[in-house]
Amino acid sequence: QVQLVESGGGLVQAGGSLRLSCAASGRTFSNYAMGWFRQAPGKERKDREFVSAISRLGGNTYYADSVKGRFTISRDNAKNTVYLQMNSLKPEDTAVYYCAAGGMVEADPDVYDYWGQGTQVTVSS
Numbered sequence: 427q428v429q430l431v432e433s434g435g436g437l438v439q440a441g442g443s444l445r446l447s448c449a450a451s452g453r454t455f456s457n458y459a460m461g462w463f464r465q466a467p468g469k470e471r472k473d474r475e476f477v478s479a480i481s482r483l484g485g486n487t488y489y490a491d492s493v494k495g496r497f498t499i500s501r502d503n504a505k506n507t508v509y510l511q512m513n514s515l516k517p518e519d520t521a522v523y524y525c526a527a528g529g530m531v532e533a534d535p536d537v538y539d540y541w542g543q544g545t546q547v548t549v550s551s
Contacts, residue, residue, distance in 0.1 A: 435545030
């Protein structure tokens with residue numbers, strides 16, 4: 427089992443920045459690719475949107491087109507933590523953000539085995 431706990435969400439004005447963190451415990455963190463997903467208001471769990479993912483050792487990163495150039499994913503395996511730096515935030519970035527751990531770097535949420543509880547990000551216009 428892997429337990430994931432997100433933090434760093436909050437209310438920010440458009441154009442602002444937030445840094446999300448996801449702390450992992452349990453099995454060896456570096457064995458897992460990590461992803462960030464988000465669920466916008468009014469959307470169902472099955473409609474979670476891929477945001478970004480990072481390979482086990484951090485050498486490969488992937489982004490949704492909607493966040494490319496604004497968000498940066500990184501990880502610190504010594505601290506068992508993955509981060510999502512979000513800059514130039516837009517109102518359409520408002521969502522609950524989830525981190526997930528899985529065996530492969532994928533945009534498909536179904537391939538991830540473990541999920542955190544989520545952290546709310548609200549961007550005001």
